[in-house]
Amino acid sequence: MVQLNRQYDRDEESASPISIKVVGIGGAGSNILDRMVLDGSEEIQLIAINTDVQSLAGSVATHKVQLGRTLTRGLGSGGDPELGLAAAEEATEEIRKALEGGDVIIVCAGLGGGTGSGATPWVVQLAKEEKALILVIAALPFTFEGRRRCAQATASLEQLGASADAVICFENDRMAEIALPRMGIHEAFAAADLTISRCIRAIVAILRRPGLLKIGFDDVRAVLRGRDSRGLFGFGEAVGENRAHEALALALKNPLMNRGEMLHDSYHAIIYIRGGSNVTLGEVQTIMEELNRHINDRTKLFMGISVDPEMGQRLSVSIISSLGSPVGPEVSRLPQAVPDERISKAKSEHVIDAGRSVPDKPAEFPEPDPSCSDALLPEMDIKRFSVPEREPVQDKESAPPPPPKEPAPKPASRAPDVKKAEAKQEVLPFEPVSRGRFEKSEPTIVDGQDLDVPAFLRKHIKFR
Amino acid sequence: MGRENIFVGLEVGTSKICVAVAEAHHDGTLKVLGVGNAPSRGVRKGEIVDFETAKRCVHDAIVDAEEKSDVEISEVYLGITGGHIRSFNNRGVVLLEEGREEIDEHDLEDVRTNAREVSLPVEDCILHTIIQHYYVDGQDGVLNPVGLFGKKLEADFHVVYGIRTRIQNAIRCVKELELDTADVVINSFATAQAVLDKQQKQLGALVIDIGGGTTDFLVYVDGAVKQSGILAVGGDHITNDMCIGLKIPTTRAEKLKSEEGSVTLGTAFPGETIVLRDETGFAGREIERELVNQIVHLRVREVLEIVRRLIDGEQNLHYIGAGVLLTGGSSQIRGLEDLASEIFGMPARVAHALPLAGVTSAFENPQFATALGLVKYAHLAHLDRPLEGGLFSRAIRKLSGMFRA
Numbered sequence: 001m002v003q004l005n006r007q008y009d010r011d012e013e014s015a016s017p018i019s020i021k022v023v024g025i026g027g028a029g030s031n032i033l034d035r036m037v038l039d040g041s042e043e044i045q046l047i048a049i050n051t052d053v054q055s056l057a058g059s060v061a062t063h064k065v066q067l068g069r070t071l072t073r074g075l076g077s078g079g080d081p082e083l084g085l086a087a088a089e090e091a092t093e094e095i096r097k098a099l100e101g102g103d104v105i106i107v108c109a110g111l112g113g114g115t116g117s118g119a120t121p122w123v124v125q126l127a128k129e130e131k132a133l134i135l136v137i138a139a140l141p142f143t144f145e146g147r148r149r150c151a152q153a154t155a156s157l158e159q160l161g162a163s164a165d166a167v168i169c170f171e172n173d174r175m176a177e178i179a180l181p182r183m184g185i186h187e188a189f190a191a192a193d194l195t196i197s198r199c200i201r202a203i204v205a206i207l208r209r210p211g212l213l214k215i216g217f218d219d220v221r222a223v224l225r226g227r228d229s230r231g232l233f234g235f236g237e238a239v240g241e242n243r244a245h246e247a248l249a250l251a252l253k254n255p256l257m258n259r260g261e262m263l264h265d266s267y268h269a270i271i272y273i274r275g276g277s278n279v280t281l282g283e284v285q286t287i288m289e290e291l292n293r294h295i296n297d298r299t300k301l302f303m304g305i306s307v308d309p310e311m312g313q314r315l316s317v318s319i320i321s322s323l324g325s326p327v328g329p330e331v332s333r334l335p336q337a338v339p340d341e342r343i344s345k346a347k348s349e350h351v352i353d354a355g356r357s358v359p360d361k362p363a364e365f366p367e368p369d370p371s372c373s374d375a376l377l378p379e380m381d382i383k384r385f386s387v388p389e390r391e392p393v394q395d396k397e398s399a400p401p402p403p404p405k406e407p408a409p410k411p412a413s414r415a416p417d418v419k420k421a422e423a424k425q426e427v428l429p430f431e432p433v434s435r436g437r438f439e440k441s442e443p444t445i446v447d448g449q450d451l452d453v454p455a456f457l458r459k460h461i462k463f464r
Numbered sequence: 465m466g467r468e469n470i471f472v473g474l475e476v477g478t479s480k481i482c483v484a485v486a487e488a489h490h491d492g493t494l495k496v497l498g499v500g501n502a503p504s505r506g507v508r509k510g511e512i513v514d515f516e517t518a519k520r521c522v523h524d525a526i527v528d529a530e531e532k533s534d535v536e537i538s539e540v541y542l543g544i545t546g547g548h549i550r551s552f553n554n555r556g557v558v559l560l561e562e563g564r565e566e567i568d569e570h571d572l573e574d575v576r577t578n579a580r581e582v583s584l585p586v587e588d589c590i591l592h593t594i595i596q597h598y599y600v601d602g603q604d605g606v607l608n609p610v611g612l613f614g615k616k617l618e619a620d621f622h623v624v625y626g627i628r629t630r631i632q633n634a635i636r637c638v639k640e641l642e643l644d645t646a647d648v649v650i651n652s653f654a655t656a657q658a659v660l661d662k663q664q665k666q667l668g669a670l671v672i673d674i675g676g677g678t679t680d681f682l683v684y685v686d687g688a689v690k691q692s693g694i695l696a697v698g699g700d701h702i703t704n705d706m707c708i709g710l711k712i713p714t715t716r717a718e719k720l721k722s723e724e725g726s727v728t729l730g731t732a733f734p735g736e737t738i739v740l741r742d743e744t745g746f747a748g749r750e751i752e753r754e755l756v757n758q759i760v761h762l763r764v765r766e767v768l769e770i771v772r773r774l775i776d777g778e779q780n781l782h783y784i785g786a787g788v789l790l791t792g793g794s795s796q797i798r799g800l801e802d803l804a805s806e807i808f809g810m811p812a813r814v815a816h817a818l819p820l821a822g823v824t825s826a827f828e829n830p831q832f833a834t835a836l837g838l839v840k841y842a843h844l845a846h847l848d849r850p851l852e853g854g855l856f857s858r859a860i861r862k863l864s865g866m867f868r869a
Binding site for chain 1: 508509513547695696697700701704705707708709714733734735736737752758759762763765766770
C-alpha cells in the first residue's frame with residue numbers, strides 16, 4: 001500500500017505542483033518578503049501590496065501592486081485602516097489579477113498600521129473568491145505602540161479569522177523574547193522577520209516537497225483551521241551528534257510555542273522533519289517520543305519527513321499547529337477521496353468529537369477522557385503502524401528514499417509505552433503513607449505533621 | 465601530641481564527615497592547614513545510629529585530614545546536631561553584696577550560672593549559654609561590664625540544651641578513637657562563625673545550614689545570637705521523597721538530586737525528561753523533570769517555611785538586616801537562593817566560609833562551613849580565655865561543666 005503511495009507522490013510532484021503565492025501587505029509585509037528573498041526562497045510568487053510607493057519601489061518582490069493611486073497618491077495610509085481599506089478597494093482589479101491562479105495564498109502583514117489592518121481583510125476576501133487556501137500570517141504590534149494600534153490590530157484580526165482558512169499570529173511582544181534586550185533594534189526586527197519567513201518557508205516546503213511521509217494539503221488545512229485560528233509555529237535546526245533533540249528543543253523554545261505549553265491545548269499538529277540523506281531512524285524516534293510528551297492525548301499528529309540533500313548535516317524540525325478545537329464540518333469533509341486508512345480515521349474522529357463536546361475546557365487534561373483516548377488510539381495506530389507492516393524488508397533493497405521510511409513506525413510502537421508510564425504516575429499520590437528510609441528512625445514531628453513522610457504526599461499534591 | 469596552637473574542627477554529618485585543621489598565629493590570624501572528609505555511614509538525622517560504622521567513618525576522615533595537613537590530631541572541637549537540641553533565651557541577675565560596687569570576672573560567671581538555673585528535664589544538659597547583652601543597673605548597651613560600677617548586673621543569654629546521652633554518643637565515638645573532645649559546639653553556632661562577619665552579626669542575619677540529615681538555623685540580631693533551632697529534616701529527606709515519588713533506588717535518587725534537582729518550578733518544558741541510564745541493578749528510565757523539581761520544591765519549601773514560622777513566632781524576622789545565608793551540602797541545590805528570598809522576603813544567598821589563610825579550596829565548598837566554623841570558634845574561645853593549665857585539664861573542666869545538670 002505504501003509502495004503505491006510513494007508512486008502516487010512522485011506522479012503528483014512531476015505533474016502539477018501547487019501554485020503558492022505569498023502576498024506581503026503594508027510595510028511589515030514587504031519586509032518579510034524581502035527577508036524571504038534574502039534567505040533564498042523557493043520558486044514562489046511574491047507579491048508586494050502597499051500604498052506607499054517608496055516602500056514598494058524598494059521591495060524585491062516580483063509582483064507589485066500599488067494601492068490607492070488616486071486616493072493616497074503614492075503616500076502611506078497614515079495609520080488609518082479605513083483609508084487602507086478604501087485604497088485596497090480602489091485597486092481591486094489589480095489585486096485580483098495578481099492573485100489569479102494561486103492554490104495557496106499566504107498573506108503576511110503587520111496589523112496595526114493603516115494598510116496592514118485595513119487592506120489585508122479585503123485582500124483575503126478577494127483571495128477567497130479565487131477559491132484558494134488562505135493562510136494569514138499576521139504580526140501584532142508591540143504593546144508599547146499604543147492602545148489604538150493594538151485595537152486596530154485586534155479588530156482586523158477578528159475579520160481575518162472569519163474569512164481566512166488559518167491565521168498564524170506572531171505577537172511582537174513575544175517575538176521580543178527571541179532578541180536580547182541589548183540587541184540593536186535593527187537586529188531585533190530582523191530576527192522577528194526571520195522567524196516569520198522561516199514559518200512561511202516551512203509551510204511552503206511541507207506543501208511542495210515530496211515527503212517520504214507526505215503531509216497533504218488537506219492535512220495542513222485540517223490543522224490550521226480551528227475555531228480559534230491563532231496558529232502556533234516553531235522551528236528549530238541543528239547539526240551535530242544530538243541534533244534531533246536540539247532541533248526539537250529549539251522548535252519548542254520558539255516564543256510562539258511558549259515552551260511547548262501551547263501545544264497541549266491544540267487538537268492537531270503537524271510536525272515536519274527535514275534533513276539530509278543521513279537522517280536516521282533513531283533521530284526521528286527521538287523527536288517523536290519527545291514531542292509526544294508535549295501534546296495531549298487528544299492531539300492528532302501529522303508527521304512529515306523529507307530528505308533533502310541540500311540540508312547536508314543539518315536537521316530541521318517545524319511544528320505547526322493551531323489553538324482551539326476544530327470546526328466540526330471541516331473535519332468530516334476531510335476524508336473524501338482519500339485512501340481507506342483515512343476513512344477509518346474519519347470514523348474515529350467523529351467519535352472524538354462526540355466525546356470532546358462534553359468537557360469543553362481543552363486546557364484541562366489531568367484526567368483524560370477515557371472515551372477520547374480510546375477512540376484516538378486506534379487511529380494513531382493505524383496511521384503509524386500501517387507503514388511498517390510490509391515495508392522494512394522490501395525497503396532495505398530498494399534504492400534512494402528508503403532509510404527514513406522506517407523511522408515512522410518506531411515512534412508509534414514506543415508511543416503506547418509512554419502512555420502506560422504516564423498512567424502509572426497518576427496513581428502515585430494515592431499510595432499509603434510511607435516514610436521510606438526513615439521508617440525506623442525517630443519521627444520528626446512539627447505542627448502535628450510527620451516530616452519524614454514526603455512533603456508531596458502530605459500535601460496531597462497530585463502529579464500529572 | 466600536636467602543636468599547642470592547632471585547632472581541629474570535626475563535624476559528624478549525616479552524609480559526610482568533615483575535619484578542618486587550622487593553626488593559630490601569634491598575630492591572631494588563623495591559617496587552615498588542611499581539610500579532610502569521608503562519606504558518612506551509620507548517621508541518621510545528624511545522630512549516630514550505628515556506632516561501629518560511624519566510628520570507622522570518623523576515623524577515615526581524621527586520617528584524611530592528618531594526611532592533608534600533616535598534623536597529628538589529638539584533640540577536636542566537635543560539632544553537634546540533632547532534633548533533640550532546643551534553645552531558649554534567659555536572663556540572669558546578680559546583685560553585688562554590700563560594700564562592693566565594682567563588677568568583676570566572678571560576677572560574670574555568677575550571672576551566667578544564674579541564667580542556667582532553669583528547670584530542665586532530668587535527661588537534658590546545657591550545651592551553651594551564649595551571652596547576648598549585659599545590663600548594669602538596668603542600663604543596656606554594656607559591652608563589657610568588668611570594671612564598671614553598679615549594684616545589679618543582669619545579662620541575657622541564649623541557652624542551648626539537649627539530651628545528655630545522645631550528646632555523649634558523639635563524644636564517645638571520638639573518645640574511642642583516642643581523641644579528646646575539647647568542646648562541643650552546636651553546628652549552627654559554628655557555621656555562623658564561619659560565614660558571618662562582624663557587620664552582618666550586627667545588622668542581623670539568618671544562617672540556615674541545610675545538611676544531609678538536619679537543617680540548623682541561627683539568628684543573629686544586634687551582634688548576639690537571638691535564636692537557634694534544629695529541624696531534623698535535610699537533604700536525605702529530599703532523596704527519600706524522590707525514592708518514594710519516583711520509585712527509584714536511593715543511590716540513584718541521590719545522584720539525580722545532586723545532578724538535576726532544582727527547586728525552581730515551571731522552567732522545564734512540559735514533558736521534558738531526564739534520562740536515567742541503566743546500570744547494574746537498575747533498569748534505565750526516563751523521568752519527567754518537572755516532577756523531580758516539584759518533589760524537591762515541596763520539601764525544601766516546607767523546610768524553609770517551618771524555619772520562617774519559627775523565627776516569625778519570636779518576632780525576629782524584622783530584625784534581620786543582612787538577609788539569609790544558606791550553607792551546608794544541600795544548599796547547592798539549584799534555585800535555592802530564589803526560593804529562600806521569596807519565602808523570607810529578603811535577600812538570600814548561598815554563603816561560603818569567610819576566607820582564612822591557607823587551603824583556599826575549603827572555603828569554596830559550603831560543606832566545609834561548619835568544620836571551619838568550629839576551628840574559628842575554637843580560636844575565639846582560645847583568645848577569650850587564656851589557658852589555665854594544660855589543654856587536657858581544660859577539656860576535662862569543660863566537659864564536666866557541661867554535664868552538670
